[in-house]
Amino acid sequence: MYTFNPGPAAVYPQVRQYLQDAFDEGWLSAPHRGERFTTLLRQTVTDLKTRLNVPQDYTVFLMGSATECWEVLAQSLTPTKSLHVYNGAFGEKWFEYAKALRPASSAVTFGLDELPDISKLPMDLQTDLVCITQNETSNATQLRDGFILNLFNRLPSNALLAVDATSSLAGIQLKYIKADIWYGSVQKCFGLPAGLSVMLLSPRSVERFRKINERAHYNSLVHQYEKMLNFQTNYTPNVLGIYLLSRMLQERAPIKAVHQHMTERATKLYDYFDQATQLTPLVQNPETRSTTVIGLQGAPALIDEVKRRALAQGLQLGNGYGSWKSGSLRIANFPAIPDEAFEQLVQFFAKEFA
Numbered sequence: 001m002y003t004f005n006p007g008p009a010a011v012y013p014q015v016r017q018y019l020q021d022a023f024d025e026g027w028l029s030a031p032h033r034g035e036r037f038t039t040l041l042r043q044t045v046t047d048l049k050t051r052l053n054v055p056q057d058y059t060v061f062l063m064g065s066a067t068e069c070w071e072v073l074a075q076s077l078t079p080t081k082s083l084h085v086y087n088g089a090f091g092e093k094w095f096e097y098a099k100a101l102r103p104a105s106s107a108v109t110f111g112l113d114e115l116p117d118i119s120k121l122p123m124d125l126q127t128d129l130v131c132i133t134q135n136e137t138s139n140a141t142q143l144r145d146g147f148i149l150n151l152f153n154r155l156p157s158n159a160l161l162a163v164d165a166t167s168s169l170a171g172i173q174l175k176y177i178k179a180d181i182w183y184g185s186v187q188k189c190f191g192l193p194a195g196l197s198v199m200l201l202s203p204r205s206v207e208r209f210r211k212i213n214e215r216a217h218y219n220s221l222v223h224q225y226e227k228m229l230n231f232q233t234n235y236t237p238n239v240l241g242i243y244l245l246s247r248m249l250q251e252r253a254p255i256k257a258v259h260q261h262m263t264e265r266a267t268k269l270y271d272y273f274d275q276a277t278q279l280t281p282l283v284q285n286p287e288t289r290s291t292t293v294i295g296l297q298g299a300p301a302l303i304d305e306v307k308r309r310a311l312a313q314g315l316q317l318g319n320g321y322g323s324w325k326s327g328s329l330r331i332a333n334f335p336a337i338p339d340e341a342f343e344q345l346v347q348f349f350a351k352e353f354a
């Protein structure tokens with residue numbers, strides 16, 4: 001059985017052994033104030049930066065989910081308002097969370113096959129944060145480096161750029177210096193069970209939240225910062241999740257190699273689905289297609305039939321999401337899914353839906 005669900009997604013088979021080791025090594029009741037834990041956390045941060053090519057001067061925080069990251073960014077880095085530029089359900093949810101806390105926040109939407117027009121974005125000196133979703137998991141679109149760089153270069157002097165990279169972080173190489181805040185959770189491209197997210201912050205954004213000094217929440221960024229100076233947390237952390245992350249990172253290839261593998265696999269899949277099947281890619285424009293989540297569209301009855309017959313052969317496809325729920329399906333192209341799974345998937349389509 002292979003799952004192509006884009007989250008919670010397939011985990012690495014090694015996770016089974018890591019879980020056993022965590023139990024045997026006593027991590028499940030290890031005190032989080034002790035040196036054993038702080039050493040683990042320090043090592044995990046170091047390995048994360050090395051494996052993912054994160055600039056050394058970026059700060060790493062671990063939280064519980066990407067949703068928590070949405071809320072924390074509104075609390076601790078948005079005194080006035082944020083601007084949300086999105087085309088799908090996750091970008092919209094982020095906007096909803098931000099608006100609930102900072103009602104002056106606003107949004108600009110764009111289509112699946114287009115890029116937002118940066119010159120028309122309503123950014124001003126009161127805009128604290130500009131928020132984009134690098135990989136929109138709901139509709140399988142992606143914003144490439146070039147767009148992010150252009151946007152970053154045209155921010156008003158006061159604004160920071162925050163990027164939701166939940167379904168691409170650890171799957172492709174991201175240009176971290178071209179934005180201030182990046183985050184994602186581990187149940188997508190990290191190939192791990194849910195319950196942990198990673199946030200990466202530029203020196204400029206650290207300076208900013210320290211200046212704002214918002215302290216009203218247990219997860220306020222200044223609180224996290226002060227604790228992380230000693231690799232501690234102000235609540236009992238997900239030690240098991242951190243342990244699994246550290247084990248996975250130690251075995252992981254550098255992101256450059258992972259990136260190459262994922263982009264080649266995506267190209268092959270799009271080439272195949274562009275021509276050979278009854279379903280077609282949900283996104284027409286090759287420049288806005290995601291490399292880590294492939295969306296396919298078709299009549300709802302056909303989509304159901306494809307999913308049903310795939311499942312009967314041990315291939316679990318991801319459902320459509322949000323407004324694309326009935327007319328599409330999604331295929332995660334994440335590192336923990338082996339090439340054999342995709343070979344079987346293509347054979348399935350070739351045999352049953354060519």
Ligand SMILES: *Cc1c(COP(=O)(O)O)cnc(C)c1O
Binds near residue numbers: 065164167188
């Ligand atoms: C999955 C996902 C989220 C939500 O992640 P949680 O860890 O469940 O909070 C947010 N944004 C994107 C782009 C996602 O793919």
